[in-house]
Amino acid sequence: MKPILDVKNLTKDFGGLRAIDSLDIKIFRGEIVALIGPNGAGKTTFFNCITGIYKPTNGEVAITHPKRDTEIINDLVPNVVVNPLFRFLPESVLKSLKKYFPQLLFRSLKPNEITERGMARTFQNIRLFKNMTVLENVMIGRHCRTNAGIPGAVIRGPGTRKEEKEVIEECYRLLKKTGLDHLSDELAKNLPYGDQRRLEIARALATEPFLLLLDEPAAGMNPQETKDLVDLIYKIRDEDQISILLIEHDMKLVMELSERIYVVDYGKGIATGTPEEIRDNPVVIKAYLGEDIEDA
Amino acid sequence: MEHENIKYFLELFLSGLTKGSIYALIALGYTMVYGIIEIINFAHGEIYMIGAFTALIVSSVLTMFGFPMIAILILATGTAIIYSSAYGYTIEKIAYKPLRQAPRLSPLISAIGMSIFLQNYVLLAQTENFMKFNSLIPEFEWLKPYKEIIGTEELIIIIISAIVMIALTLIVKYTRLGKAMRATAQDRMMARLVGVSVNKIISFTFIIGSALAAIGGVLIASYIGQINYYIGFIAGLKAFTAAVLGGIGSIPGAVLGGLVLGWTESFGTGYISSDYEDVFAFSLLVLILIFRPEGILGRSTSQKV
Numbered sequence: 001m002k003p004i005l006d007v008k009n010l011t012k013d014f015g016g017l018r019a020i021d022s023l024d025i026k027i028f029r030g031e032i033v034a035l036i037g038p039n040g041a042g043k044t045t046f047f048n049c050i051t052g053i054y055k056p057t058n059g060e061v062a063i064t065h066p067k068r069d070t071e072i073i074n075d076l077v078p079n080v081v082v083n084p085l086f087r088f089l090p091e092s093v094l095k096s097l098k099k100y101f102p103q104l105l106f107r108s109l110k111p112n113e114i115t116e117r118g119m120a121r122t123f124q125n126i127r128l129f130k131n132m133t134v135l136e137n138v139m140i141g142r143h144c145r146t147n148a149g150i151p152g153a154v155i156r157g158p159g160t161r162k163e164e165k166e167v168i169e170e171c172y173r174l175l176k177k178t179g180l181d182h183l184s185d186e187l188a189k190n191l192p193y194g195d196q197r198r199l200e201i202a203r204a205l206a207t208e209p210f211l212l213l214l215d216e217p218a219a220g221m222n223p224q225e226t227k228d229l230v231d232l233i234y235k236i237r238d239e240d241q242i243s244i245l246l247i248e249h250d251m252k253l254v255m256e257l258s259e260r261i262y263v264v265d266y267g268k269g270i271a272t273g274t275p276e277e278i279r280d281n282p283v284v285i286k287a288y289l290g291e292d293i294e295d296a
Numbered sequence: 297m298e299h300e301n302i303k304y305f306l307e308l309f310l311s312g313l314t315k316g317s318i319y320a321l322i323a324l325g326y327t328m329v330y331g332i333i334e335i336i337n338f339a340h341g342e343i344y345m346i347g348a349f350t351a352l353i354v355s356s357v358l359t360m361f362g363f364p365m366i367a368i369l370i371l372a373t374g375t376a377i378i379y380s381s382a383y384g385y386t387i388e389k390i391a392y393k394p395l396r397q398a399p400r401l402s403p404l405i406s407a408i409g410m411s412i413f414l415q416n417y418v419l420l421a422q423t424e425n426f427m428k429f430n431s432l433i434p435e436f437e438w439l440k441p442y443k444e445i446i447g448t449e450e451l452i453i454i455i456i457s458a459i460v461m462i463a464l465t466l467i468v469k470y471t472r473l474g475k476a477m478r479a480t481a482q483d484r485m486m487a488r489l490v491g492v493s494v495n496k497i498i499s500f501t502f503i504i505g506s507a508l509a510a511i512g513g514v515l516i517a518s519y520i521g522q523i524n525y526y527i528g529f530i531a532g533l534k535a536f537t538a539a540v541l542g543g544i545g546s547i548p549g550a551v552l553g554g555l556v557l558g559w560t561e562s563f564g565t566g567y568i569s570s571d572y573e574d575v576f577a578f579s580l581l582v583l584i585l586i587f588r589p590e591g592i593l594g595r596s597t598s599q600k601v
Contacts, residue, residue: 051489115491127486129479139472140479144491148472150500154463156471164472207491 002064003028004243005050005119005211010059012042012049012267019045021267022059027211029066032237032244034258036251036278038287042267043247044124047213051121052111065118066210066241116144120209122200124216124247130189134180134199137188138171141206171206177239178202178232194225198232205236212236214246218253226250230257255279263287307445308566309559314450314519316558317457321512322535323542323550324464325384325505331481331545332501335392335400338407340509341532342414343384345525347376347510348517349422352429359430369432376510383414384506385499393495411532418525426524429517453515460511461551464504468547473500481545537581543594552592556580 003026012020020042027033035043048054050061064070086094086105097105109117120141129137146167152160175181178198183191188199197217204212217233218226230253236242248254254261255275263271263278265287271278278284322344329337351372358368391410395403436448468474479487480497488494516531517523534557542553557577564576584591 053485053489110493111485111488112491112493115489121489123486127483129482129486131482132475132478136475136478140475140487140492141490143472143476143479144493146472150473150503152471154467167472203490 001028002070004064004066005245006062006064006070007046007050008060008062010046010049010061011057012045012054013057019267020049020056020264023264023267023269025262025269027243027245029210030237030241030243031260032233032246032258034254034261035245035247035264036249036254036261037264041264043264044215045267046264047121047215047247050114051119051213052109052114055108063117063119063211068117071117112144115207115209118208118210119213120204120207120211121213122197122204122215122217124219126193126196126200128188128196128199128203131187133185133187134175134191135168135171135184137199137203138174138206139167141203142167142170145206145208174202174205177205177235179228194221194228197221197225197229201232201236205240205242209242211243211245214244214248216247216249218248218250226253229253233257303445304566308562310446310450310454312559312562313555314453314558315561316538316555317454318512318516318531318554319535319538319557320551320554321457321460321508321515322531323538323554324461324547325509326536326539327542327544327547327550328477328501328505330539331547332477333392333396333498335403336407336536337387337392337502337505338404338532338536339387339391339410339414340384340505341528341530341535342411342418343380343387343506343528344509344513344531344535345418345523345528346383346414347380347506347513348429348523348527349418349525350379350510351376351432351514351517352427352523355430355432365432365434372432373511373514376514377507380506380510380513381503384502384509388499388502393498411529415525415528422525424525426522429521429523431521432514432518449519453519456511456515460508464508465547467504473497477501534577537577541581541584541591543591546591546593549591549593556592 005025005027007023007025010020010023010025011018023042023046025035025046035046037043045054049056060072062070062072089097094105129140132140146163148160148163151157152163172181172184175184178201180191180195180199180202183195188196191199201212201214201217214233218229221229233244233246234257237244246254246258258275261271261273261275261278262269263281263284270287271281271284273281322340325340325343326337329335329340354372354375355368358371363371387410391406392403395406431449433449433452436451439446439448439451468477476487476492476497477500479490479492480494484494487497512531517527535554538553538557539550540553541556542549542551544550557580560576560580561573565573568576588594
């Protein structure tokens with residue numbers, strides 16, 4: 001089976017600092033995978049690289065949508081979408097010219113195009129649209145799955161209205177799933193913290209991802225909220241067959257939830273395996289505690 | 297005499313409302329663009345001027361062919377909207393998009409350059425003289441008795457502006473594109489990450505803003521009766537004042553700012569002196585900037601602690 005996310009040799013430099021150093025990560029359909037590591041290990045940078053916010057210095061990121069072919073979405077050489085000016089050229093010509101004029105003929109995928117291909121994420125620090133209602137926040141997530149344009153906005157024909165109705169129904173379904181349906185008309189900024197986190201997940205789900213990236217979803221949550229979050233993540237995976245990659249510092253949650261774990265330190269992948277394997281791995285313990293295992 | 301006073305007041309009130317509506321239509325373009333990419337599109341006044349010129353050309357041609365007045369009004373306005381929107385769209389692509397990551401002064405200078413370029417382009421391509429703009433708005437018979445208070449043109453301007461502004465508010469509040477606009481204004485990167493094509497939304501904002509300016513251009517040209525290449529400058533400045541008055545970035549603020557400005561000018565000229573129209577407008581701006589720099593409806597920008 002092909003991995004749905006295949007990251008090969010990913011490297012990202014910021015000036016002289018190597019934030020990510022030849023990282024390899026594979027995620028398969030329906031998996032819950034955790035990415036852990038000490039602070040500053042490059043976990044969020046990794047998320048930014050695969051969602052197209054950063055351009056990697058080296059390596060490539062490929063995704064395989066369950067219904068589509070494998071596609072390299074982030075790479076050193078932009079190789080994804082043909083520059084619209086040259087769309088008329090046949091594919092074979094483009095491929096042979098790629099060697100010579102990569103920057104001219106091709107461009108990289110933008111973050112919104114990556115989201116459109118089925119990868120959605122949440123942030124470590126909540127980034128909701130604070131002055132919009134809960135329902136509107138989720139509806140924004142449907143933007144890339146709908147297509148009412150300027151004529152639709154002005155004339156509002158039956159097609160537009162049907163689409164809007166479907167969007168609202170789907171959004172209520174997601175709000176129900178995340179337990180926020182009774183708050184749909186509340187402004188996002190007025191929600192309690194745990195609800196805001198779940199709203200971020202609902203908004204990400206609205207984009208119909210096949211892979212959901214969660215950046216510290218349990219940060220700042222109380223034990224009850226964390227427990228609800230675990231249930232929600234299982235529900236998302238089991239009901240919608242969405243794979244999940246999460247960054248998390250709460251080790252109890254990571255050990256309980258994830259099926260596989262990748263450990264990074266100083267941008268390098270230092271270990272991978274099941275929670276049990278990781279728990280007893282001396283290299284991991286060293287990275288976290290910063291001293292030799294004999295002395296511990 | 298009491299009766300005369302009330303009538304005079306009403307007349308000033310309505311002429312202020314008419315002017316204010318036009319200011320508001322143009323101010324909306326400034327405020328929407330500022331709300332979404334935080335630049336002042338100084339070429340916006342020129343978009344309005346181009347709208348008026350397009351309408352003049354189309355209406356002259358159609359008048360020659362003997363079209364009925366209402367058809368001319370609709371076709372001329374439609375063409376003006378399309379032309380102005382195309383200009384607005386292109387200006388954004390040429391003058392602002394390449395400078396999206398640049399320091400904030402760069403797009404401002406680019407905007408002023410674009411404004412000067414467009415003025416001179418119309419000056420060279422069309423004419424430097426004032427052109428007579430025949431009224432496109434038919435007279436209503438039933439309004440004749442009230443002629444001293446309000447003319448048909450004023451009434452039409454007020455009604456059309458109100459409809460357009462309500463429609464805009466509904467579009468921004470309820471439609472898919474409107475939501476995407478608000479999301480982009482609040483957090484551009486996050487909007488991208490939930491799949492909103494930010495470039496398209498920015499283009500959409502410019503198109504809508506330009507369409508509003510075109511409508512304003514056609515209406516005011518028809519009302520005043522003459523245009524030249526320079527009308528965009530003063531109108532743009534006044535509309536910008538209106539946008540700042542109301543709180544730049546806020547849509548209801550632009551409407552309110554436009555109306556307040558219109559009334560200030562109208563009552564100022566009516567009760568004090570007609571020589572000081574611009575003085576009243578800009579004094580108001582200075583006062584607002586001193587006592588409420590964020591504008592009437594603007595959000596305070598003070599940092600949270």
